[in-house]
Amino acid sequence: MVDAFAPELELVFLLIIWHSINMSTTALYPGSFDPVTFGHLDIIARAARIFDTLVLAVGAHHSKTSLLPLDQRLSLLETEVATLNINNVKFITFDGLVVEAARNHSAGVIVRGLRNTTDFDYEAQMAAMNAAMAGEVETVFLSASPKTGFIASSLVKQIARMGGDISGFVPPATARTVLKALKT
Ligand code: ADP
Numbered sequence: 001m002v003d004a005f006a007p008e009l010e011l012v013f014l015l016i017i018w019h020s021i022n023m024s025t026t027a028l029y030p031g032s033f034d035p036v037t038f039g040h041l042d043i044i045a046r047a048a049r050i051f052d053t054l055v056l057a058v059g060a061h062h063s064k065t066s067l068l069p070l071d072q073r074l075s076l077l078e079t080e081v082a083t084l085n086i087n088n089v090k091f092i093t094f095d096g097l098v099v100e101a102a103r104n105h106s107a108g109v110i111v112r113g114l115r116n117t118t119d120f121d122y123e124a125q126m127a128a129m130n131a132a133m134a135g136e137v138e139t140v141f142l143s144a145s146p147k148t149g150f151i152a153s154s155l156v157k158q159i160a161r162m163g164g165d166i167s168g169f170v171p172p173a174t175a176r177t178v179l180k181a182l183k184t
Contacts (some may be wrong), residue, residue: 024052024053025051025052025053025108025109026051026052026053026054026055026105026106026107026108026109027047027050027051027053027054027055027107027108027109027110027111027140028054028055028057028098028101028102028105028107028109028110028111029043029044029047029054029055029056029057029110029111029112030057030058030059030094030098030101030110030112031057031058031059032058032059032061032066032073032153033058033073033074033076033077033153034066034067034068034073034153034157035067035068035073035076035153035156035157035170035174035177035178036073036076036077036080036153036170036171036174037148037151037152037153037156037169037170037174038147038148038151038168038169038170038171039113039115039144039145039148039149039151039152039169040077040113041080041081041084041148041171042144042145042147042148043111043113043142043144044056044081044084044086044089045084045086046142046145047111047142048084048086048088048089051088051109051111052088053088053089053090054086054088054089054090054111055089055090055091055092055101055105055107056077056081056089056090056091056092057092057093057094057098057101057105058070058073058074058077058091058092058093058094059093059094059095059098060093060094060095067157067178067181067182068177068178068181070093072177072181074091074093076173076174076177077091078091079173079174080171080173080174083171090105092105097133098110098130099130099133099134099137102134102137103134103137107137108136108137108138109137109138109139109140110127110130110137110138110139110140111139111140111141111142112126112127112139112140112141112142113141113142113143113144114141114142114143114144115144115149115150115152116149123139123141126139127139127141151169155169156169156170156178157178157182160175160178160179160182161182166178
């Protein structure tokens with residue numbers, strides 16, 4: 001019986017393991033998620049199938065006035081993503097540059113969703129700015145799915161403010177939180 005591999009074989013195994021670890025791709029999906037919508041969840045489910053690890057990064061965005069505070073945006077995102085049954089996601093918050101958040105979490109890819117040409121114009125410029133700052137981080141765009149591509153967090157908030165039904169755009173727990181936040 002052979003109780004140990006030949007040293008050369010062990011080295012080959014170690015090299016294969018080292019190689020596969022280094023081939024794994026971590027992507028970061030940054031956003032305001034104010035609030036998370038079915039559109040975000042669609043991008044998350046699809047990106048999680050493409051990349052080994054998906055870091056969901058909720059931005060503090062001091063320049064933007066958000067309806068929900070950062071901790072609530074994060075906890076809603078965690079709650080809603082839990083329903084997707086995916087196990088390769090991590091959650092973080094960040095304050096500052098997206099490329100710094102990507103570097104800090106060893107993400108070689110930034111994922112963004114594209115709904116229309118307005119998104120494209122803005123996102124293409126942002127991707128170029130990020131590439132100029134961090135050439136090692138690639139931006140990958142996923143085009144929005146037809147069923148959810150019209151949803152925007154900003155419109156969800158506007159509709160809710162005017163008493164409209166938002167149940168087709170955000171999951172129930174998120175809808176309840178948005179309505180509560182608008183009442184306070
Ligand atoms: P940000 O303030 O960074 O734009 P958002 O939460 O509004 O944060 O959006 C985060 C990302 O998700 C952006 O790339 C945006 O284009 C994308 N996104 C937002 N809504 C949808 C949607 N309905 N379908 C696909 N992508 C979307």
